[in-house]
Amino acid sequence: MTTASSADHPTRRDFLFVATGAAAAVGGAAALWPFISQMNPDAATIAAGAPIEVDLSPVAEGQDIKVFWRGKPIYISHRTKKQIDEARAVNVASLPDPQADDARVKSGHEQWLVVIGICTHLGCIPIAHEGNYDGFFCPCHGSQYDSSGRIRQGPAPANLPVPPYQFVSDTKIQIG
Amino acid sequence: MSGPSDYQPSNPALQWIERRLPIFGLIHSSFVAYPTPRNLNYWWTFGAILSFMLGIQILTGVILAMHYTPHADLAFKSVELIVRDVNYGWLLRNMHAVGASMFFVAVYVHMFRGIYYGSFKEPREVLWILGVIIYLLMMATGFMGYVLPWGQMSFWGATVITNLFSAIPYAGESIVTLLWGGYSVGNPTLNRFFSLHYLLPFLIAGVVVLHVWALHVAGQNNPDGVEPKTEKDTVPFTPHATIKDMFGVSCFMLLYAWFIFYMPNYLGDADNYIPANPGVTPPHIVPEWYYLPFYAILRSIPNKLAGVIAMFSAILILCFLPWLDSAKTRSSKYRPLAKQFFWIFVAVCILLGYLGAQPPEGIYVIAGRILTFCYFAYFLIVLPLLARIETPRPVPNSIADAVLAKTGSKSTPMVSTAIVLALAGALFAGSIDSAKAAEGSDKPPGNKWSFAGPVGTFDRGALQRGLKVYKEVCASCHGLSYIAFRNLAEAGGPGYSVAQATAFASDYKIKDGPNDAGDMFERPGRPADYFPSPFPNEQAARAANGGAAPPDLSLITKARSYGRGFPMFIIDFFSQYQEQGPDYVAAVLQGFEDKVPEGVTIPEGSYYNKYFPGHAIKMPKPLSDGQVTYDDGSPTTVAQYAKDVTTFLMWTAEPHMEARKRLGFQVFIFLIIFAGLMYFTKKKVWAESH
């Protein structure tokens, strides 16, 4: 209908139609934004994701604790000498996701491994102190992580991620 | 929807689908080639406006449901959190809440248009009845939606409306218990209302499909009420009706945006910002404006059962309209008497709505009875009688004739009707306020607020001083539980930095826990913490304050109001005055007087306040000159304290107010340009068809 007679006086009318259509498209696209943006974490959730402090003094050697930060389980392991040595002994280049142990812990605090306890395969929580590598074993599909939280065997593609954290004192860390 | 079509898409992929599911043909015949009478006026765009509103309500509703918690203890708070914390939550909530009212505005226009032009007459009876069913479903949906915020009006509205069913003889009580899922309105009621409020809009959408189907079978009625006879009487739906409808929608959006961005609480009730309290009924229970005429009918009948029957009959009688008005001439344009009675009927409905918001006493009751009689008389006496005695004017032979005749005459009854309807809307809306005309108290004086008006912003200095007054004075009795310390550093607030807000928070002791040993402990506040309340629970607050729990102040400026009365509430719509709450709060803070006037008795333990309803307030005079020190040189007077703390409390009630007005401005610029473009496009398209 609208194109049939556009030959008569094309420019003014076509300009009007294009302008109207463009305004509708721009307005519609802009109006879409609030509807998408509302799906993101709200202000309270973001505020609740602020850094947390964890006291390490009660964690004995060979023990580990699980804390939650932003709804994610964080494993904090107090590694034994044996675990540290094992983690350092492997040939890094041979690993599926090559990363040296000292890049995964804070120097001077090598006994503390802090990792996000979420399997990099499909998100299950691996069990500590299980599996063949003195590290973590994921019961879902059998991924195995070593005492540095690195993937060694199974379908998971990557190492357990290290969350942002720092030592506030020798026995206290701040995660986040 | 008007039978099989010979439409064939040109794209082979679409052809492939079309052969198996002729959906493009259906769309083409229903919304493109569909012949629409060429003499339709703008009242006919309300069908499209209604579809648009239904879409908006479903979309925003589905989204709000993602954030809302249907639990009696959490619902009110979750709504506040939507408005405060969810990205654009305030916008989505305003769109939905105002959208309900706009939906009803549009449906009333649509219905009155149907009555005026006889759109319910043969062969459109089923179309009309489907419309009445949609209207009933809308009322049910609107009512249940109003319950969900779980404020005082939600709770008591739910109580009153469900109790209507207790009027049913014998079974009434059991039916009400069944509706409640308990012995009173409570959590089970809220839960089922939420479920049904989610379901009903989809039923509405289903009935709308039937409504449109019936419309496309019978064809649209038109202002002259003569059926199209030849090609010359109609134009194709697309682009003519489509573009005109879209222009109508864009104009309607201007009105809609006016409320969303500038008057979001104009159509609501201040009491609904008070959390539901099963122990206290608000002094005036007023339903949403769109139920008011029926509410007035209910109250006009002194017998419970008869009142309920009358109220429901007032709606159901619409179903019988096609048979009550059996006149052959459809359009009131050609029925001089019917036209006059129609406008009287419109006036009756508006006045009933006004009465529905007034306290049921004195003259209002008598007027209500007279108007209730008039309402039913229109259907049961006037219309049947007119059908028999009225001599209609000659109807044009065809639509084309009518169009030609019209271009000669300049009469535009639409302007006057538009004015009547605008007045009606304003009257309806504002009547909620007037129902609450403060009894036994002076009207608070108006103040000049920095945040008033379409571009108002908060005065940062006042916010910071107000926070100080709150902290040093009010906080000893009043909580501020919806405000977190982090809010102090947010845009549009008192303008503190994150570091300042963190430092402010760390001065507070926050109860946390349990720790690993299972004990609660205290720690310094963090930005994510909320202002701690001075009392552990309401009972403690009550016990410590002579039996009256000091209300939480987060929402106080929105939860308090006073009657503006006629005609102020109509002027308020245009002037965007909505500072009743702040004016009232500031007035109460300054309204204490030691000398109780003659004739007023103040009970033991109460104090005289000029502006408090009933004058006897349990709160002693909180502020005195010099009580709080200011370091910016502002006067340390009660008047200044009151103004500052009220400004601060306006911000706590609506932390995103500046964002709302800013976005509103942008939306308005866009909508005005867009409506203008639509208008010229529409003119172009229609010019080519002549």
Ligand code: FES
């Ligand atoms: S999720 Fe851990 S192995 Fe699949």
